[in-house]
Amino acid sequence: LTDVHAARSRLGITIPKVKAIKEQILLPAERTKDEIEAEIFKVGRAYSAAQKKIKRCNERLDQLMKELEAAE
Numbered sequence: 001l002t003d004v005h006a007a008r009s010r011l012g013i014t015i016p017k018v019k020a021i022k023e024q025i026l027l028p029a030e031r032t033k034d035e036i037e038a039e040i041f042k043v044g045r046a047y048s049a050a051q052k053k054i055k056r057c058n059e060r061l062d063q064l065m066k067e068l069e070a071a072e
């Protein structure tokens with residue numbers, strides 16, 4: 001236990017520091033309007049890219065189904 005306490009002290013890990021970090025993790029800081037709008041934009045781009053990928057996948061599945069039917 002003494003070694004653990006010594007290592008903790010060398011690394012600067014104190015109870016108040018750990019408590020502060022835990023509070024930051026549990027209670028995220030409020031974001032600004034610009035930060036929220038930026039995230040909305042990023043999510044919108046990701047959504048659009050996912051929709052395009054779904055469309056390409058559906059087209060490819062249609063191609064494969066036609067190829068399968070022709071092979072029978």
